[in-house]
Amino acid sequence: MTDQRSQAEIVRQSLKRRYRKERRFRFYGIAAIGVALLSLVILFTDIIGKGYTGFIKTTITLDVVLDGEVMYLQDAADPEQLDMADFQAPIIRALQQYFPEAQDRRDVRELSRLAGSYASNQVRDLLKAQPELLGTTQTLEFLAHDSVSVYVKHADNPSYSIRLSEQQQRWVDQLVADGVIDTAFNDVLFSRGDSREPSNAGILGAIVGSLLTMVVTLVIAFPVGVAAAIYLEEFAPQNRITDFIEVNINNLAAVPSIIFGLLGLAVFIGLFGMPRSVPVVGGLVLALMTLPTIIISSRAAIKSVPPSIREAAEGIGASKMQVVLHHVLPLAMPGMLTGSIIGMAQALGETAPLLLIGMVAFIVEVPDGFFSSATVLPVQIYLWAGSAEQGFVELASAGIMVLLTFLISMNALAIWLRKRLERRW
C-alpha cells in the first residue's frame, strides 16, 4: 500500500515539473519562430527602406527649342548631318532660360550636367524619327543626371554623398521649386535593359532573361523528372541497380550548384559548341540542377497515392499503363507540381552556375529569343550591388523586391494548386 501511495505521490510531485517542462518546450518553439520572424522583418525593412527610392525617377521637363542653327543642323532627314549635329546645345539653351547668368564655360558645363547623360540622344532620336519637328519648340521630359537624382532623393541622408557643386545645388533647389525637376514612378526600371547610369538602368532585360531561362528549365526538367519518377516508382524492379540510381539521385540533390555550372560549361558550351550567355544553356544547366528535386518530390507524391486505388483500377481490368495515366498520375499531380514549382523557384534565385556559362554579363539589349544574350534577375542584382555609382544601391534593393515578388507569387501558385487539386480520402 505504502508503495502505491508513494508512487502516486511521486507522480503528483513531478506533475508541476512536467508542466513546467512542457511550458518551456513550447516557449522554445515560439522563440524559434520569433527569431525567424524577426530576422525576416529586419531583412524586409532594410531592403524596402533602401530600395523604395529605386522605384522613383527624377525627371527634368524643359521647353526645348529645336533650333537648327544652334544644333548645326539644316536638314534633320540627312543622316550625315545628324551625326555631326550638337544635340546638347538646345538643352543647355533651355536651361539657360532659367539661369541666364550661366554663360562662361565652367557654368555652362555645370548647367549641362543637370540633365542626364543621354538627354542629347533623346533629342537626336526624336529628330531622327520626326525630321519635320526641326525649328519647333517641344516640351520634353528628360531623366535628370544621376547626381541630381541622388541630391533630390537623398539630400538629408548622410550615407549618400552629394556630388553637386553649391551652385548646382542652388539651381536644383530652384528648379524643384518651379516644378521643372520632379519625381515620378520609375517606369524606366520596367521598360529597359541594364545601363551604367543608374537612372537609365532597367530590369526588364533580366526579367525577360529569367522567364526565357525558366521556360527552358520547365520544359526539360518537368517531363523528364516526372517520367523518371513514374518509372522508378511504378515499373522499375527492386534491385541493386535501382537502389544505386536512387542513392545517386539523392546525392545529386545535394551537389553544390556551381558543379552544374562546370558541367554546363564542359558539355553544352565545350562539347556541343553552344554560345555563351544564352538562356538555352542557362535553362539546361538549371534543369539538371532542378531534376533531382522534381524526381524526389514526384516520387513522394506517387508513393502517397493509396494502393487501394491501383488495386481497384487493376481489379476492373486496367492495364498497368492505364492505372498510372488514369489514376495515379492525376492524383499525384498536385504534389508533383508543388515540388516542381519549389524547384523552379530555387532555380530562379540561382547565380553560381550561371557565372561559368557567361550569364553574369553586362547586357543592355532586352533579349528577344532563346539564343540571344541574356542575364537573369539575381545576376542583375549582384551586378548592381557591385557597381560604384551610388544610385545602384537603391536599384539593387528594388531588384531584390522584384525578385521576391516573383518568388512569392510562385510559392503562392504552388499552394493554390495544391489546395485546388488535392484530393482527400
Added chain:
Amino acid sequence: MIKLKSALATLALAGSIAAVSAPAMARDTVNIVGSSTVYPFATVVAERFGRNTDFPTPKLESTGSGGGLKLFCAGIGTQHPDITNASRRMKKSEFELCQSNGVKEITEVKIGSDGIVIANSKKAEKMDLTLEQIFLALAKEVPDPKGGDKLVANPYKNWSDIDAGLPNKPISVMGPPPTSGTRDAFVEIAMEGGCKKYDFIAKIKGEDKSKYKSICHSMREDGPFIEAGENDNLIVQRLAQDTDTLGIFGYSFLMENEGQIQASTVNGVEPTPDTIAAEEYPVARSLFFYVKKAHVGVVPGIQEYVQEFTTEGAWGDNGYLVDVGLIPNPRDVRMQTAKNVKELKAMTGQEL
C-alpha cells in the same frame, strides 16, 4: 490523357531546341570578357557605343583578367570572345597559349591606369603609411622585430606596434579575396614593394623564387586582415560605419564616395589622378585590353568599338571615362596607341 500529350509535345519541343543549336553560329554582337577592374570603364564605352551607333551594344562578361585571357586564347571562331580586358599585361605564357591555339594576331591597347587606395572613414584619423608598414601590418610572416634575418609569425596587433608615429589602434584592414584582380595587384605592388626592402628577403628572390613569393605574397590569416567579398561597395559601406577599419579598393570607389571616406597616403603621396598617372603614387597599375584581329570583319563592330574607346572624348583628359575613375595615359602615349589601334598592329611577343 491531355496531360500526357502536352508533356510529349513539350519534350519534342525541347528536342528541337537542342537540335537547332548547331555549333559556331554567326554572331552580330561583340563579345568582351576579362578583368573586373576594367569592366566599369568598358561597360560605359559599350553602352555609349550602342546608343550612338547602329551596332548592337557589346556584351561584357566580368571574368577576371586571367579567366578572360584563357577564354580569349582558346581559339578563333565566333564561340570565342573578340576582346579581353586585363588589369595587368598579358603574360608570356598566355601569349604562347594564344599562338598555339591559332590566335596569331593580337592588338594590345593600354587604356590608362587605376590606383589602389587604402582608405578609412572621414570620422577617423587620416593615415600616412609606407609600403614597408603595409607589409608589416598585413603579411603572414614578418622579419623578427628583435632583429636578425629571421621570419616570425606576424606579432603586430596595433598600428603603434609597427611605428610609434602610427595611431594606437588595432590593425584592421578589409580587402578583396584572392580571386580578385585588385588583390593580385595589391599583393604584387604594395606587399612585395614593402617586402623587398628587407635585404635578406630580397636575397631569397635570387635563390628561391617561389619561397620569396610565398613570403611576400601571403596575407596574414589571424584576424587583422579581413577578406571581404569581391564587392568593393560593401567594403566602402562597412568603412563608413566602422571607423577603426581600413579598406583596400580601386580608386574609382574612392572618387564616388569622397564624402565619407579618405585615402591614406602611401610613401607620403596622396592618391590623385595626377600622382597615379605620373606613377608617383606607388600602388597603381596599368589597364589593357586585347583585340583578336582575326575576328575583325567577321563580327561587326569590333573596330568601331575599339575606336570609340580610343577617342579623346572617351579616354582623354576630359573624356567621360575620367568621370568613372580612369586615370588617363599621357597624351603622347594615347596618340601612339590610337595609331597602333587604327592599324591593328599585332603583338610580336617580344614586348612582354
